[in-house]
Amino acid sequence: MVTIDKYVRAKSLEEAYELNVAKGSQIIGGMLWIKMGNNKIKTAIDLCDLGLDKIEEDDEQFSIGAMVSLRDIELNESLNRYTNNAIRNSVKDIVGVQFRNLATVGGSIWGRFGFSDVLTVFLALDSYVELYKGGIIPLSEFANMKRDKDILVRIIVKKTPVKITYSSMRNQRTDFPVITCATSVIDDTYRTVIGARPNKAILITDENRLLADVNESSVKAFSEYVAASSPTGSNLRGSSEYRTHLIKVLTERNIKEMEGIS
Amino acid sequence: MIEISLTLNGKKITDTVSDDSLLIDFLRDHRCYSVKRGCETSNCGLCTVLMDDMPVLSCSLLTARANGHTIYTLEGLTEEASEFVGFIADQGADQCGFCNPGFVMNTIALLRTNPDPTDDEIKSFLAGNLCRCSGYEGQLRGIRNFLNSREKNKEA
Numbered sequence: 201m202v203t204i205d206k207y208v209r210a211k212s213l214e215e216a217y218e219l220n221v222a223k224g225s226q227i228i229g230g231m232l233w234i235k236m237g238n239n240k241i242k243t244a245i246d247l248c249d250l251g252l253d254k255i256e257e258d259d260e261q262f263s264i265g266a267m268v269s270l271r272d273i274e275l276n277e278s279l280n281r282y283t284n285n286a287i288r289n290s291v292k293d294i295v296g297v298q299f300r301n302l303a304t305v306g307g308s309i310w311g312r313f314g315f316s317d318v319l320t321v322f323l324a325l326d327s328y329v330e331l332y333k334g335g336i337i338p339l340s341e342f343a344n345m346k347r348d349k350d351i352l353v354r355i356i357v358k359k360t361p362v363k364i365t366y367s368s369m370r371n372q373r374t375d376f377p378v379i380t381c382a383t384s385v386i387d388d389t390y391r392t393v394i395g396a397r398p399n400k401a402i403l404i405t406d407e408n409r410l411l412a413d414v415n416e417s418s419v420k421a422f423s424e425y426v427a428a429s430s431p432t433g434s435n436l437r438g439s440s441e442y443r444t445h446l447i448k449v450l451t452e453r454n455i456k457e458m459e460g461i462s
Numbered sequence: 463m464i465e466i467s468l469t470l471n472g473k474k475i476t477d478t479v480s481d482d483s484l485l486i487d488f489l490r491d492h493r494c495y496s497v498k499r500g501c502e503t504s505n506c507g508l509c510t511v512l513m514d515d516m517p518v519l520s521c522s523l524l525t526a527r528a529n530g531h532t533i534y535t536l537e538g539l540t541e542e543a544s545e546f547v548g549f550i551a552d553q554g555a556d557q558c559g560f561c562n563p564g565f566v567m568n569t570i571a572l573l574r575t576n577p578d579p580t581d582d583e584i585k586s587f588l589a590g591n592l593c594r595c596s597g598y599e600g601q602l603r604g605i606r607n608f609l610n611s612r613e614k615n616k617e618a
Contacts, residue, residue, distance in 0.1 A: 298568065
């Protein structure tokens with residue numbers, strides 16, 4: 201159970217930051233994951249009045265406010281056209297519509313949770329995070345940083361030409377994933393992101409150009425390379441061996457779907 | 463403590479709540495007993511209410527965040543619900559009935575945004591409402607029968 205001594209709707213990012221640096225303070229995002237824990241929060245900081253619930257778009261990029269809900273990115277036509285519905289596919293099985301109306305993109309990315317479908321799909325895109333103090337940095341760098349007291353303001357997705365496909369394995373619809381897999385091609389380089397290993401999502405790029413020529417055997421070789429490069433573990437949802445097997449299967453399927461190989 | 467003001471089932475309410483009050487508890491304190499806890503893990507959908515016409519889990523939302531918004535529970539939507547709940551009951555879908563208010567609230571949200579959903583769209587929208595009795599087929603048949611009867615009435 202979570203207890204909160206004081207709830208504050210921040211009037212500016214500066215106010216939110218000043219409150220957040222104090223011990224016992226926490227930015228609550230959608231509050232879904234925080235509520236699952238046993239925490240005593242001295243000051244709960246709500247960013248809901250800062251206009252961060254919008255998806256903005258220009259010729260160069262999408263700018264997704266930290267308070268945009270998972271349901272918003274699921275329904276955003278432009279974002280899903282750009283990603284060939286990979287964004288929609290990544291969130292559609294996260295609990296239910298009511299949950300996704302509350303859960304925020306900022307909360308999912310900030311948490312860098314092992315089980316995160318959201319982190320997985322954004323890592324496969326040309327994505328950045330905008331931090332209040334830390335500025336704009338690649339999401340891949342942010343994913344490996346320790347949590348600090350900075351504030352995640354926006355997620356930026358550059359409109360770099362991309363092909364992307366998303367898939368996940370769940371023991372049951374709406375459950376946490378056993379494995380998540382996003383595969384993309386950016387600047388002629390294939391990349392696959394594997395999440396729910398069960399640890400945090402890991403980005404594997406085709407550095408050895410295994411997919412220089414895409415065919416049945418090169419797809420298999422790359423899938424095996426991805427599996428060998430993605431450490432897995434066991435938990436109640438699946439064993440390490442099962443996860444490694446799934447990584448090969450989903451990576452192979454993703455590339456075949458993306459490249460139209462039957 | 464925080465002073466909040468919101469519109470509940472069409473009536474404006476002003477009250478003082480603790481900083482960590484959850485909307486579900488606030489609603490039950492205001493006699494909306496259709497809103498219930500089923501899981502405590504934000505998974506079952508039983509506590510579904512509409513906030514500004516959007517279905518949300520009241521078990522996971524601070525009352526303070528609902529400040530200034532419009533909330534509807536089943537108590538305020540009985541007329542709209544009565545259009546289709548009989549069709550679900552006719553299928554024997556509700557055995558213990560505990561999950562019913564959440565199902566009904568989310569079905570209202572579905573039909574408002576998508577008045578003619580496919581079976582896959584119904585399953586997808588209602589996936590966050592758990593029922594441990596019936597296996598969901600009864601609810602699906604009930605909603606399908608309601609939609610079919612509405613279509614027939616239109617044709618007639």
